[in-house]
Amino acid sequence: MTPQEVAGMVGQHIGTSEWAEMSQERINQFADATGDHQFIHINEEMAKMTPFGGTIAHGFLTLSMIPYLGANSDTPKIDGVKMGVNYGGNKTRFISPVRSGKRIRGHWKLLEMVEKRPGQWQQTSEITIEIEGEEKPALICEWITQLFV
Template structure:
């Protein structure tokens, strides 16, 4: 799909990812990588005493799953893409904690697709990370990427 064809989809849902499990092992690895060992993430016995009833994924772990979910989705990729980079975010809201063992997936809505220079496209998407069998999503963010074709 050309970047121009993708741009025609502004305001539309453009992709859904596969489900991905937020295992305790993944949560522990993220804790080790970031140094965030707060008990609600890594101490299953202590976390049982909280309103969560068990350990939960870090909000930033859930956010950092976006590249994985994107790679395992049906999102349209611009024809001839040479490189894509994260450009930043406009807003991020952590709505519902993801309990250990739950599965998440992403839903993408295209907000904007603008050619900044010849061959350089800025894409803004609203991403909703859903939790399987939960009413409210884990997070909603507006994310900006730059594509070079």
């Protein structure tokens, strides 16, 4: 699709990702990468004594899954993209914890698609990360990506 065609989809749900497991191994690797070794994430015995009943993924791990989920989704692929970069977020809310072993997937709603400069498009999407089998999502955010075509 062209960027202009995608821009015509503002206000619409534009895609859903495949499911991705939030395994304890993934959580541990994120803890090692970030230095965030809070027991709620990595100590299964201590985490059992919390209201969560076990370990949970870091909120920032869930947020950082957006590029992976997006790449494994049916969101429109824009022709001729040379590079895409995360530009930031307007809003991010961590609604529910993701327990170790649960699967998540993303849902995209396009809020804005504008050409900032010739060949540089800024896409703002509302992304909801669903937790399989749970009523409330893990997070909802407004995320901004810049695409260079």
